[in-house]
Amino acid sequence: MATLDAPGRPARAGLWPDYRTVWRWHFYAGLFCIPFVLWLAATGSIYLFKPQIESWLERPYDRLVMSGPPQAPSAQVRAAIAAVPDAVLRAYELPETPSSAARVIVSQGTKQMRVYVRPDDLKVLKVLNEDDRFMRVIFRLHGEMMLGDRGSNLVELAACWTIIMLLTGLFLWWPRGGAGLAGAVWPRFGGGSSQILRDLHAVTGVWVSFFAIFLLLTGLPWAKNWGGYLKDVRRLAGASAASQDWTNGRSAELAQRRALDASVRAAASDEHAGHSGMAGMSMPGMDMAPDRYAPLNRMVPTVAALDLPAPVLISPPTRRNGGWTAKSDTPNRPQRVDLTLDAATGAVTRRTDFNQRHWIDQVVGTGVAAHEGQLFGWFNQALGVFTALGLITMAGSAVLMWWRRRPDGALGAPPALSGQKVGPGLLIVLSLLCLYLPLLGPSLLLVVAIERLILKRIPSVAQWLGLSPLKRAPPH
Numbered sequence: 001m002a003t004l005d006a007p008g009r010p011a012r013a014g015l016w017p018d019y020r021t022v023w024r025w026h027f028y029a030g031l032f033c034i035p036f037v038l039w040l041a042a043t044g045s046i047y048l049f050k051p052q053i054e055s056w057l058e059r060p061y062d063r064l065v066m067s068g069p070p071q072a073p074s075a076q077v078r079a080a081i082a083a084v085p086d087a088v089l090r091a092y093e094l095p096e097t098p099s100s101a102a103r104v105i106v107s108q109g110t111k112q113m114r115v116y117v118r119p120d121d122l123k124v125l126k127v128l129n130e131d132d133r134f135m136r137v138i139f140r141l142h143g144e145m146m147l148g149d150r151g152s153n154l155v156e157l158a159a160c161w162t163i164i165m166l167l168t169g170l171f172l173w174w175p176r177g178g179a180g181l182a183g184a185v186w187p188r189f190g191g192g193s194s195q196i197l198r199d200l201h202a203v204t205g206v207w208v209s210f211f212a213i214f215l216l217l218t219g220l221p222w223a224k225n226w227g228g229y230l231k232d233v234r235r236l237a238g239a240s241a242a243s244q245d246w247t248n249g250r251s252a253e254l255a256q257r258r259a260l261d262a263s264v265r266a267a268a269s270d271e272h273a274g275h276s277g278m279a280g281m282s283m284p285g286m287d288m289a290p291d292r293y294a295p296l297n298r299m300v301p302t303v304a305a306l307d308l309p310a311p312v313l314i315s316p317p318t319r320r321n322g323g324w325t326a327k328s329d330t331p332n333r334p335q336r337v338d339l340t341l342d343a344a345t346g347a348v349t350r351r352t353d354f355n356q357r358h359w360i361d362q363v364v365g366t367g368v369a370a371h372e373g374q375l376f377g378w379f380n381q382a383l384g385v386f387t388a389l390g391l392i393t394m395a396g397s398a399v400l401m402w403w404r405r406r407p408d409g410a411l412g413a414p415p416a417l418s419g420q421k422v423g424p425g426l427l428i429v430l431s432l433l434c435l436y437l438p439l440l441g442p443s444l445l446l447v448v449a450i451e452r453l454i455l456k457r458i459p460s461v462a463q464w465l466g467l468s469p470l471k472r473a474p475p476h
Contacts, residue, residue, distance in 0.1 A: 022168050023414045024466070028447075029165035034395045036158035041388040041395075043142035044215070048373035048384045050135045051331060057134060061101040061116050061125060070119035073102070073300045074293035079122040080104035080115035087113065088264050091313040092296055094304055101125055105313070107261040110254045140250075148250040149224045153439070156223035159216045160440040163433070166209045173202050194404070201397040208390030215387060218367035224249030225438050230364070239358035245336070246368060263318035268292060292316075295324055298346030306348075309335045323349060331374035333365035413466035 046053070055062075070076075073092060080102075081087055087106035095102055102117040114133070116125040130136060137146075144151035185206065187199035220226040227248020234244065247253040299314055309330035316324060326339040333354065340350040354362065366375065373381040406412035434441035456462050 019172070020414055022171050026165060026168035026172060027413050029161045029168065030395075030398055033158055033162045033165050034398065036155065037162060037391050037395050039145070040142060040155070040158075041391045043138055045385055045388045047135065047138050047142055048381045050138075050372070051374070054133075054135055061103075062097060062099060064099050064101055064118060066099065066118075066120045068120045070098075071122055073296040074291055075122060076102040076117045076119060077104050077293045077296060079117050079124060080106060083115055083124045083127055084108065084113050088261065088268065089293065089316050090260070090264070091315045092300075094300065094310070094312040094314070095119065096310050103311075105130070107257065107264070109261055110257045112257060143219075143222050144250060152222075152224040152249045156220065156226055157439050157443055159220065159223070160433075160437040160443065163213055163216055163437070164440070166205070166213055169202075169205050170209055173206055194401075197397050197401050197404075201394055201401065204390050204393045204397070208387050208394070211383065211387040212391055214367075215371055215384070218371040220437075221246055221364050221368065222248055224252070227252070229438050230360075234358070234360055237358065237360055239360045242352075242357060242361065244361060244364075245333070246364070260318060264316055267317045267319055267322060295341075295343035295346065299324060299326065299341045299343070300346075302341070302346045302348065303339065306337075306339075308337050314341075317343075331369065331372055333369040334362075334375070336365070410464050411466060415466045 077089055077092055081089065081104075084106050087108050090105040090107040090112060093103035093105065102119050104115045104117060106113050106115060112130040114128045114130055116128075117123070118125060131140075140146050143155060145155065147154070185203065187203045188195055221230055227246075231244070231248065247256060296314060303312060303314060303326045308326075308328040309332065311329050312326060313329055314324060314326045324341040324343050326341060328335065328337045330336055336354050338352040339348050341347065342349050354365065357365070369375040370380060373384045402412055430444070434444070451467060455465060456467050461467075
C-alpha cells in the first residue's frame, strides 16, 4: 500500500527495520504476487457463488416430468453402475425434490463419475466425470491452476508473499508525524491524479487487508505443503482418529480416491465371499446372490426424514462388516452431520455433529466455510466479492503508479541503503511467519542468497534492480 513516490527515510538501528527497507520488501513482494492476486481474486469470486451456479447448471435434472412412481434406490444405483463399466458405488445422493433425477457417484480407481438417472424408468440421462464439472474446474483453477501439486505449491508460495505484501503495506500506511486521516482512511480528490492513485491504493488496502489475510490463511489447508503441515499437527493433537473433510494437494486427493475405491471393492468382495457358502443351497436356475444395494431401500427413508442440509450422500461400507455411512456435505460446514447406519434395519447407530469434532477440525471447517462464502449467507458472499474487488483495485492502482513513475533504464524499485540493520522486532516477526508458513523461510533465504551472491555482483543488473553492488577490494 505504499506509493512509488513515498519519501525515503534514513536507515537507523532499532526494533523495526527502516522505512525504505520495508518499502523495498513491499515493492518486490507485489511484483511477484500481483499476477496471482488477480488470478485468485477472479476465480475465487466465481467460486463464492457455487450453490447458485450449480443450481442453475443442474436445472435440467431437477425439473423432470415423471411417467410413474420412482423405482427403489437400489434399482437406480444398479442402472448407474451398469452405465459405467467396472465401477463401484461411491455414494448415492438423496434427491432434493420429487422431480429431481437421482445422482449416483461411482468410482473407477482415481476417477469419480456422476451418473444422472431418471427415478421412474431408470433411464441414464448423463454420465459426467466429477473433475469436469464446472465448479470443480474453477476450484482447481483457483487452488492449483490445473497444475497439480506444482500449481498448489506455487499458489501457496504466492499466498505467503501476499501476506508479506499486505503486512508491509500496513506498516507503510501507518500515519506518522501527526498526519490526519485523509489519505489514510478515506481518499483525497483535490491533489491531482498521482495523489488520487496513491490514496486509492492505500485506503483500499487498509479497508480490505484484514479480510484478505483471513482469506489467505483459511485457504491454506488445501495447499500441498501447509495442508501436510496441518495433518501432522492434527495427528499430534489427537484429531487424526477422524478423517478430515478437505484434501491438501492433487496427489493427496487422488491417493484418497484410490484408497476408498480399493476399500469399497474389498468390502464388496468379502461380502460376496461370505454369501458364497449358500451356493450349495440354490436350486437349479435360481440366483441366490443377494442384492448388495438393497440396504439403500431401508436407509434412504430414514436419512430423508432427518432433513439434513443438502447434498446428503449415502455411502457403502469400506471394510468387511462395516456400516453404511451418510453425511450432509453442505458447503456451510458447521451444519455438517455424519451418520453410521445399520444395513439390516436402516436405523442410525451413530451420529456425529460438527460441534462434536476435534477443535482443530471445527476451526478449520468454520474458516473454510467463511472462505467459500457459505458461513453466513449472502452477506458472506458479498464480503468475499468486496475483498476480491479491493485486491483487484490495489493491484491495478499499484501497476498504474509504477508505470507512471518508473525511471528510464531501471525497474523502479526503491534504492537500497547501505548499512541496513535488522532489528530484533523484524527477526521475531519473521521467525513467527516462517514457523506458520513453511514455504516462506526457504523462499526468503533463496531470494537473499540470489541477491547477494549473484545479482549484486553484476553492476548493470544491480543498478536496474535498485540494489547496491558489492564493493570490490582495492588492488594491492
